[in-house]
Amino acid sequence: MLPAEAVSQINNTLEKYPDSRSALLPALYIAQRHVGHLPLDALHAVATLLDLPDAHVRGVASFHVMFRDSPGGRHLVQLCTNVSCMLAASSGLLDVLKEHFGLRPGATSPDNRFTLLEGECIGECEKVPAMLVDSDVHTGLTAESIIEILARYE
Amino acid sequence: MSKLIDRIIPDPVRCITGISAYEAEGGFRALKKAARAGPDFVIEEIVRAGLRGRGGAGFPTGRKWAAVAEDTATPKYIICNADEGEPGTFKDRLILEKNPFLLIEGMALAAFTVKAGVGYIYLRGEYPALFHLLEDVIAQCRKKGYIGPDFMGTGADLELYVHRGAGAYICGEETAMIESLEGKRGQPRSRPPYTVNYGYMGKPTLASNVETFANVPIILNIGAESYSKIGSPESPGPKLFSVSGDVVRPGVYELPMGVPLSEIIYEHCGGIKGGRALKAVIPGGVSTAVLRSDDLACRMDFTSKCEGSMGIIGSGAVIVFDEETCMVHTAYRIAKFFAHESCGKCTPCREGTDWIRAILLRMEQGLGVEDDIRLLREVCGNIAGNSFCALGDSAAISTIGFLDKFGDEFEAHIKGKTCPFGGPV
Amino acid sequence: MNNMNNMKNMITLTINGKKFEVKGPVKVLEAALQNNIHIPTMCYYPKIESFGGCRMCLVRVEGMYRLQASCSLNAEDGMVVETETPEIHVARKAMLEFMLINHPLDCPTCDKAGECDLQDFSVLYGAAEGRFHERKRTEPESTKDPLIVRNMERCIMCTKCTRVCAELQGASAINVIGRGKHTSIEPFSGSKFDCEYCGACIIACPVGSLMSKLHRHNYRPWDTGEQFDSTCSYCGVGCGIHMQIREDGTLQRLIPAESEVNQGLLCARGFFGYEYISSPSRLTSPLIRKDGKLVPVSWQEALKYVASRLKEIRDASGGKSLAALASPKCTIEDNYLLQKLMRAGLGSNNIDSSARMGLAGLRRIVGGLLGHARTVSYVSEMAQSDAVLTVCSDPVTEAPVLGVRVRNAYDSGAAVITFGHAPGLRHHRSVTMQPRLKEQWHVLGALLSAVLEIKKPSGSREMMQELLGTLMLPTPEDMDDAMPREVVRKVAETLATSANVSLVAGRELACSLAGPWSIMVFAALAHVLEAKVYLISEGPNEHGLLDMGCEPDMLPGPAPMTDAGARRMIEGLWDARLPSEKEKGLSLMEIFEAAGAGDVKGLYVMGENPARSLPDSGFVTDALAKLDLLVVQDIFMTETAELAHVVLPAKTWIERKGTYINMERRLLGIDAGVGAEGKEDWSILSELCEALGLKAGYKRSDDVFSEVMKVSPYYCELHASNIRGETCKWPAEGGDGHEAILDLKALRPYLDIPPVVEGDGFDIVLEKPLFLNGTTALHSDALLRISKEPLARMNTALADSYKIRPGDTLRFFSERGEIEIKAHIDPYLPDNTVYLTDTQESAGILKYFRYNKMPFTNAPCKYTQKTGLKRGE
């Protein structure tokens, strides 16, 4: 079950759309913000609120990179390795993350602080390499700066 | 008076995020003009200006607006495609950061013209900060009556909402975007029926790119006549180019359509970093075929094509590679992107993009065999033209482009059983 | 898309050099198919939206720059299409190669081999040479579901399964999970399906990805011997089924048929529930109680014994002391003979059936008021409704394929209004009206008032005009506390302004505590709205048994007992005497009341299990125990058979021939596919008739039907060809029949608004079970495996007031007894109501209710005087 606050936030998004179905992505965002990830019962709760079939909701959630079906770390790190960032040797930063935080792509650090995704382009191609930590954009990364930046996330 | 509103990104440093600043620079003048002159005038101006969609396909915008305006079904919707997912592209982000009111004005013009009461900005999930910025900008506009019920006394209504995507490149494809907005898996729809008649909720819908909407106020401000004189005759107007990679000054450049590629790279971006030589350029985002240094004379607009490629301008994302870049690795990284982003609806793209990725990975690792180049070409050939939407085609076009232009590097990988550039950069 | 185009919708196009004219709008693939040009497909499925994903159907269209997916391309005038060129073959072979690169080559152990599209097309276009050097995707076969085996390695992502699940069945229980290459088809849980188990996905799958466990590794398509079409016997819809028989005469597989009724759909009961036929607990030999124990005897001994005991009781105490229960599971022929045995052989009018709980009263009042032809509405046409009102009925469980059609209507834009509880339409309703039980019928009356404010009744049916002039109704304002007047008015407006309205009702309406008034309100609504009327019969042949006079006051035909002409004709034909028309027969519950009082001494039960299925089942069981003679003719040792003096093993619907009349009043044939021990019901009865001195001598069930055709005005114009083969709709195509005669005078006492039955505490609503809907289902291993444990569902407020947490064991009690059931909390349920789910009668729930007999119809209406609830230990 979702906390009451999440339920009321989801209900508030309904007025934006002509039907409740369309509110699915915002509702999933809200649910994930409150629960941390999207386990089956959160999906079921969203489905019930929006009057959608459970399997439909799971199908949509699983289509998107931003929704997680398992808990993961406290912060989601998406390091871009797409072409422009690749040219700025972002793959070298993967090694830094592995060494310094024990972080591997697709996995969670042992201290449960971070989950790392080898990301696709995040549209910061002029200030490469770039990464998203939760909702924050960090650009022009170097081996030093990435360590320093991540150190700020507890 | 001010020149600011005649440009999409008037000031590369300043962000106009307060409505009074925008008004002071002459903002909403176009909307006021349209309110006086009526919807038909707006459509006529856009048609005369010759504006073509900036989302990649270059469809004539005036025809799209007219089609939605003519459809008698109600309600109608407008959707701004701000999903900007093409790797290397970040020009829409810049518009939203620096001059968001221009987009809102463009959307208000559209709502007034096609008689749509509700609009959505489908914003890519990876731009979380912009979500809040846009909500604020919309609230400011609504408070001042530039949108909302009977905005500016036009009798038209517009409620605007920001809808956040959640990380799926395919949701930038217009029909997939609409499916996604409807709360479904973002997979493209068959056409016909077309979005203009059967879009969001099955209703007439105007879907356009951020930059396209942003061009409309400019057309009305400077007049179709002057607008059409910018750029090339078949593709008039200013265009934003996102330049990244091994250039001295990467960034977004607002230049007339038809500007030669070499001018962008050498004049505006200061040439190649570290004084190295240029090896290759992807001219319009990873969906377009790669070019060699001897192709740089080509003009960047919707009509020019380079040998062997469909079109070059795409989303206007210029990615520049210097002599030290491994083309097999680059091809692999792009193939990996397409395999990751294939929605899975159609057979050739779902299976084929990943097959391409796997073969390229093998080659890059020095495990390629003689026959792989032929196999790769055949797999690409089997995808191209047979996939449901352009994503599958793009994956094939990209790979074939690398094979055509840099075949020798592939052969070197196979013969040498290793990457001559020392493996991944 | 618009009307202009529809006016001139003939399209001429050229396919493979030949010109064809087709009716548009139509896809190129279908245009070709109509002209016998077959284009290979994987993801195309008739009846649902085209998808265009597999890319097998690529064709070349002149003037188009790339190959086109013909399944999703609209045919247009002047189009020139090529469907088989070398270029197209190359493309199709390439698509097959893509499908095969991640497909295991396990054809030898795959049950689909032999009827697998991927296999067939690979043969047609030539297998690829195997140039995929990477590792294939692997995923272990999932056998976690009790009935559906899911093998995702074989899946080619045509998504037909998910689309039929969503678009046809309306269940949306499975979906594509993941994206791109990492997609698979999964139920919500990822393992168990927890779905409606309609089987549509299994039918749709072109490869071996979704398979029924029932035929796992024991079925090869090429081994099939004979094939039969028949009719499912689980409910009143009467879905067509297709049986494939092995060469050894056993059932190999059962799949839905493309009959006019179900058009390829089935529900879980039809698709999975048939395997009870080979249950080891089937009765095989006649049994007689000797020294308190049932012991096997020969047929000869059993029938002789039954005949002599019946005669003894008749001679000692008169026909009045004998009674019979007819069965909606049995055929027209069976029921006709049972009734003949009772009336002519034993001189008793005491014959009734479970149709008393629903269709008998509904059909008499609604059909009588509106005209019986008006109650004939076709299941498939439900999908074309513009508005649907379900009245205290959940068609998805009571008549599943009808329920699916309501969902289809909703998906095509119909307004669906669920009045009362209809969980099956949860995702397919525009408005829910759920007043408290005590007031619900009054709210329905208020709805009729609101409709009448907007729409004046048209049509000249005098009886309806008279009824509308005299029927008392509350106004929406009167019922404001029960249901806001705005809601009532809004729904009334929707209904009154829709062109094609359908009304659905079933047993809850027939058993309403508000009496015949509520049925009249329903009929009046149908009249004013000019609606199609769907009266749900829960048994497969309720109309048939009613037509055969298996009611205390009716004769076969049907004709009223008092119809002198009919009596003369029947007596002449049978060469026997009917009981006097003054002899008032006993109805269903009266039979048990009389048995309890010792007035009925002998009871003949055919294919019914009253000890389990009637309300106040404790009382019913006591009454059965008091009988001097209880004869039970059945296929299982039911709770009722346990009490019997004689048990006669019968055959199931799949082992014999005969005729049913479904809820559409369509004549449907059942056919013998497999053999079994036991005797067909009609033939047992035929022998008993003869033993009791009647002329019988029927050799085949058709002989019985020939006699029926002579007796019944509904059937008299039938030809042999109508009976089986072509389905025959009746009396839609015929007159109104004798039973149309309904005397409005008799209904006069019920025209006033009935008083509100005050009760305190909460309401208890029984949800109808989709899977275990009766005694036979309880012998289906498959249905037992998917049925869920019964739950008491309630909202948070109610749970809080009793301090109940989810999973608590609750004890509900009434003056009749107690039941234990687990709690489930669902915040979105209405207030003060407890829903008992999956209450197969086995949960014993019917013991807990008493009943009232509804005046006029004698339907038993469940009620309790006090309901309470305690937390378990």
Ligand SMILES: Cc1cc2nc3c(=O)[nH]c(=O)nc-3n(C[C@H](O)[C@H](O)[C@H](O)COP(=O)(O)O)c2cc1C
């Ligand atoms: C795979 C794919 C991805 C696309 N992504 C985007 C995108 O991110 N932004 C965009 O504006 N258009 C994108 N498009 C193009 C849109 O489908 C559509 O043509 C465009 O939004 C129309 O707007 P316009 O007329 O203003 O160009 C994409 C197309 C494809 C096939």
Ligand code: SF4
């Ligand atoms: S080409 Fe096919 S699989 Fe790929 S994104 Fe388009 S529809 Fe989806």
Ligand code: FES
């Ligand atoms: S049948 Fe046309 S694409 Fe599958």
